[in-house]
Amino acid sequence: MKKLLSIALLLATVSAFGQSSWDRVYTILETKCQSCHSGGSPAGQLDLTGSPAELYDRLFEESPSNVFAAERNYKLIDAGYPDRSFMYRKSNWGLYAGSNLEEGEGASMPTTGDVLTDAERDIMRSWILFGAPESGLVGNPDAIEDYYTEGGLDRIEPPAPPAEGEGFQLHLGTIFLEPGEEREYIIKHELRNPESIEIPRLEVRMNDDSHHFLFFRFDEGADQDENEGLEEVTIIGVITGGANAITNDTKMIGGWAYDADIQLPNKVAYSWDANTVLKLNYHIKNYSTTAVMPAELFVNVYTQDVGTATHEMLSEFQLSTANPFQLNIPPGESKWDWTLDSFDGASSQDSVHLWLFGAHTHQYGVDFNAWQRLENGSKGPIIYEGSYNFDYTFDTGFYDYSHPPMRIFDEFLSMRAGTGLQIEADYNNTSNENVTFGLTTADEMFGAFLQYIVGDISD
Secondary structure, three states: OOOOOOHHHHHHOOOOOOOOHHHHHHHHHHHHOOOOOOOOOOHHHOOOOOOHHHHHHHHEOOOOOOHHHHHOOOEOEOOOOHHHEHHHHHHOOOOOHHHOOOOOOOOOOOOOHHHOOHHHHHHHHHHHHOOOOOOOOOOOHHHHHHHHHHOEOOOOOOOOOOOOOOEEEEEEEEEEEOOOOEEEEEEEEEOOOOOOEEEEEEEEEEOOOEEEEEEEEEOOOOOOOOOOOOEEOOHHHHHHOOOOOOOOOEEEEEEEOOOEEEEOOOOEEEEEOOOOEEEEEEEEEOOOOOOEEEEEEEEEEEEEOOOOOOEEOEEEEEEOOOOHHHOEEOOEEEEEEEEEOOOOOOOOOOEEEEEEEEEEOOOOEEEEEEEEEOOOOOEEEEEEEOOEOOOOOOEOOOOOOOOOOEEEEEEEEEEEOOOOEEEEEEEEEOOOOOEEEOOOOOOEOOEEEEEEEEOOOOO
């Protein structure tokens, strides 16, 4: 994986006359760190001299000499993991709580905190987050410089992490977006949990302008061919088998378009095996026309003793057709319908107990409703009205595609999987051209988020 570049990264590579992100990081190390990390006895047994290629090979995925860090399997530079990169941890100086040094890791470097600017720290962190490539421009270092010199949008306030022994916090960021910029990314995250865990609650916090956050876990071993670091999801990548949010080698955990505190019903939990590898999909847009946006995502994962729950919560994001590119919305008003009668983990005869349902369209969606489907195939009771507010407490009279309601049923909605749901979406394509399936808000989708359990719930 060391020098593997995805199609999206190749498209982002600067011209031969430009400067790569590694060049920027190398210059920071050369000018700010070499005075102590050179000569016959460099500080920390780490020599930061040599050519860019020599230094890259000395740092990339190499173990630090610090025993405490090495025992935790930190690397000097760990592609995709700034908080596990000892080089970054030593230079963090409190900028990110998850990268603060622990007792045993020694002192922060350089010894005077203001030797490195916060912009330089974020340039280094962002380069690592995007996979620490040796060539190519990633992480938008110019936007980082603009953010710290010209100012930008406010950072979100991180939630307090779970108390020790009650869970842990995941953090993705910071991703710096230029004014008007829209991006969708995926990243894999090795949890490194030695034993299976049970999760009754997830707390999600992200920027207000987030389009969505989708949360997955890889099937066992399926992450081996996945690139390290943040990768951009593009239509080209989806078509050619590159970076893609939804793949058949993952199981969905959840999907949200706004901050959420998901507390599962009593005796129900998510279940993750030992050595779980997660996939995070974050779609964000900077609606400001003047200011850089520092986008971040936090997930608090609360745990409990394994065996406390009697049922596993299953999650899906389903699209209306097996081939999403069949979605083709003409100019003007149109109605689309979809019979959802297949649920992951359930046969056609199994009982499915729906706990959560949420709509998903882009900007041309103007209504979204769902009904329970009867044995004869006709519509039964309506179970979801898209005109409700996002907490599903009152009818607003209109459907807001950017914050669609997320209905959580006080009592499970039980059905046989083979009957399922009848779903309808209304669109008003105000453009002069057909709008097809795509990843940006200018394209369209017709999908739904679901969370449910399968089997007997009499106990």
